Amino acid sequence: MAVILYHWEPNANSGKPMLTLAEKGVAYESRYLDLLQFDQHKPAYLAVNPDGTIPAMVHGSRVLTESTPMMEYIDEAFPGPPLKPADAKARWRMRWWMRFFDAYFAPSLSMIGWSIFIGPAARHRPPEELRAAIDRIPLESRRIAWRKALFNEFLPEEIAESKRRVLFATAALERHLSRSAWIAGDRYSLGDINGFNLGYALPLSQPEHCNDSKTPHIMEWLRRIYERPAARETWAKGRTQMATRIKILERTPSA
C-alpha cells in the first residue's frame, strides 16, 4: 500500500512523521502544502482532512491526522528498526514526554514563532483577503490562532507567559536529559523525534537560554540527532530558509 504524506516544512508537527518515515526507511509520496499560502484550507486538502490541519498521512484507505499517534502507527505498521522501547515503563516515559512537548512546550514556543514569523510572513495581503482566508478555516481554534497571527492580536501578557513557559520547559528538559541519554532512556525513540522537531532551532531562537553552558545536555542531544542520516535526509526536503536553521547544530571543529 502506498503512503502519501501531506506536510509543510520539516518542522514541528509536519516534521514528526517525515523523520519517523525516514528512520523506518519507508518510501512515501510527498505532497508539500504551503502553510503561508493557506494550502491546508483549500478544498482539495479538506477532502483529505476536513479539519484542515497539517500533517495528514494516507496509507491505502486509512487516513491519519494526529501527528503523535501517527508516529506510533508508522512504527507499528511498517518494518524497519523499532522506534519504541521494548520495556513498558520506557514506553510510558516516551509518551509522557511527547505529551509534555505537544501540549505544554510546543504551544508556547509556537505562539512566539507565530507572532514573530508566521504572522508577518503571511500578512502581506489586503485585509479582506486575509479575513476570507480565515473564514475558510474549519476549526474554531485554528481560526482564532490565524486571526491573532495575521492581525497581530497577541496580548503582551500572553507572549510573556509563553516565554516564561519556554524557559521553564527548557529547564525541565535539561534536567531530564541530564539523567537519561535519550527521552525514553538509553535508546533513541519516537520521543526524541518529537522533541527534535520542537527543539532543533532552540539554540538559534533562544540563544541566551539554550546553549552549551546553560543546557549542555540538550545541546549534545540535539547534535546527536542532527548527525543521524534520517535527519539529514528529512531536513534536505525543506524548501524555505526555515529548514536551514538546523545548521546551528553543526559541530565546530575544536581549535
Next chain:
Amino acid sequence: MLELFTSEPNVLFLKPLIALAEKRAPYTLRYFDAANFEQFADGFPSDLESSLQLEREGPLLLHDGTLISSSFFMLEYISEALPGDSLLPGDPYDAYRARAWGQYLGAQLGSIVPVLGAAKYLQPHLAALDPEVVDRRIAAIEPIERRTGWLAVRNGSYTPDYLESVHERLGAPLARIEAALRAGPWLAGPAFSIADIDAYPMLCVLPDLAAASVNAQSTPRIFEYLGRIAARDSLREALRTARTPHPERQFVPGIEASRWG
C-alpha cells in the same frame, strides 16, 4: 509491587480502576482525599513527571519503583505491562484511533468536565472550609499552573458567562463521539478498549453537569454507550472503592484549556 494512589472513583481517578478491574490485576489501593489537599501531604509520592503533569490532579500508579502519571498513558501502561487480555486494539490503525481519541478527548473533555464539576461541587466544598487554611494550602502548590487551577475555583472566577462558554465547548467533542458511535458500539475498532475506558469517566457525569447537552434525545448513542459501559463488571468493581455516598460529586481542577483561545 503495584500500588494505585487514587481518590473517589470519579473522572480521571475512575479510569485506572476500570482498567485494573478489566485486567483482574491484584494491587494495593492507597486512598487520598483529593478535594482536601491530601496529595500535597509530606511523603506523598512525587517525581519530575508527576509534578509537571498537565492533568494537574489525578491518580498515580507506583509499579516496582516507577511512578506512572497521566491517566491515558497510565491506561496504555496497564494494558501493556500487566498480564491478561490487551485493552489496546491489536490492529495498528485501531490503536492509532484509540490514541487519537485519548489525545483529543483529554484536551477537550479533560479541560471542560472538571470546570463544570468544580463549579457545581468543589466551589461550595472549598467555601465551607476554613478560608485561612484553604489559602495557605493553595499558596503552597507548585508549579504555578497547578496552583492556578485551584485559585480559579477559590476566587470564584467561574462566572455565568465563563461557564456558558465552557458549556458551548462541549458541542464539538460530543458531536464527534455521537458520530463515531454510529459506526459501532466502541470508539476504536470492534472491541471495548482503553479509548472507551478513557472516555467513559469524563462522559458519565455529563447527564448531571450538562443535562441539556447529554440526554436520551440529543445524544442517544452516547446515552446508550454510557449504559453499555455502566453494565460491565469492571465498572461496578471500580465504584466499590468509593468512600463517600456520592463519588460522582467529587471534583478537582482538571487540564488547562488551550492558551491559544
